[in-house]
Amino acid sequence: MSPQLDYAQTGQVSLIRSHKETLVRADLHRGVYMKRQLGILIVFCIMVLVAANHTKALEVLLKEEIKYNHNSMTISEVKKLVPFNVIVPENVPDDWTLEIKTYPWGTKTDFTSFSLHYMDRNDEKMMVSITQKKSIAKQTKEYIPNVKTISINGHLGRLTKWGNAGEVDRKGEIITGGLLQWSQKGTDIEIHSSRIPMEKMVEIACSMK
Numbered sequence: 001m002s003p004q005l006d007y008a009q010t011g012q013v014s015l016i017r018s019h020k021e022t023l024v025r026a027d028l029h030r031g032v033y034m035k036r037q038l039g040i041l042i043v044f045c046i047m048v049l050v051a052a053n054h055t056k057a058l059e060v061l062l063k064e065e066i067k068y069n070h071n072s073m074t075i076s077e078v079k080k081l082v083p084f085n086v087i088v089p090e091n092v093p094d095d096w097t098l099e100i101k102t103y104p105w106g107t108k109t110d111f112t113s114f115s116l117h118y119m120d121r122n123d124e125k126m127m128v129s130i131t132q133k134k135s136i137a138k139q140t141k142e143y144i145p146n147v148k149t150i151s152i153n154g155h156l157g158r159l160t161k162w163g164n165a166g167e168v169d170r171k172g173e174i175i176t177g178g179l180l181q182w183s184q185k186g187t188d189i190e191i192h193s194s195r196i197p198m199e200k201m202v203e204i205a206c207s208m209k
Contacts, residue, residue, distance in 0.1 A: 069097040069123050078102070082111050084134040085185040091207030092128075095121040128177075128193040128204065135183045146178075152205045157182035159198060169194070180205055 068074060078100055079086045101115045113133035117126055146161040160179040167175050177193035180201050189208070191201050 067095075067097045068099065069119060070099050072099040073102065075100070078111070078114055081109055082114065082132075082134075084132070085187045086114075086132065087184060087187055087189065087208045088116075089130065089204045089208045091203055092118060096127060097121070097123055125195060126193075127195050128191060128201065130204075130208075131190045131192075133188050135186050135188045150202065152180075152182045152202070153184060153209060155182045155184050157205070159202070161198065162194065177201060184208070 066075065075086065075088055081102075096118045097120075099117045099119065101117060102111045103113045103115075104111075113131060115132075116130040118128045118130075119126055146163065148159045148161075150157045150159050158181045160181075162175055162178050165175055165178065169175055173195070175194050176197050177195060178198050178201070180191040180198070182189055182205070189205075191205055193201055
């Protein structure tokens with residue numbers, strides 16, 4: 001065999017070997033890329049699953065922490081049925097129970113407002129009521145006796161003391177508390193009570209964020 005032919009064959013072998021090595025490297029690169037994409041997909045699926053379970057866990061935890069009475073509708077259910085933000089207090093006694101009243105009476109959807117009725121541990125006395133509805137433009141109100149202006153979570157609030165505060169009601173209990181009004185996140189909020197002091201009402205209001 002002539003030297004020229006041998007050199008040509010050697011060159012062809014080298015070229016073929018080089019091409020095979022290139023293909024192998026391409027396959028390896030493709031495999032690494034696919035594994036990487038698969039890993040990203042798996043991580044994404046896990047994140048979605050964890051997020052969904054976390055949301056459900058929060059709803060269950062909230063339901064377990066709040067003691068509902070009278071087969072009341074839950075806060076999670078109300079949030080789906082009103083056209084405004086539902087704002088829930090975080091600072092309420094653990095032994096209070098909650099019943100939610102929706103308005104208009106008799107309707108099952110399209111509620112215009114609702115009230116959170118917090119009762120004592122024996123479900124006998126309403127300790128505080130929190131009513132919420134969609135905010136509307138308000139006109140400037142004239143001076144009203146017993147009204148004090150305060151700040152609630154950075155919003156202007158009006159605290160009205162009951163005119164008969166300090167007197168004894170028909171059940172022999174001393175009347176205290178009053179009416180607290182303000183708007184927050186597009187929701188008008190009213191808290192009223194005749195059984196807890198106004199200082200406690202303000203604490204509850206400030207925990208609504």
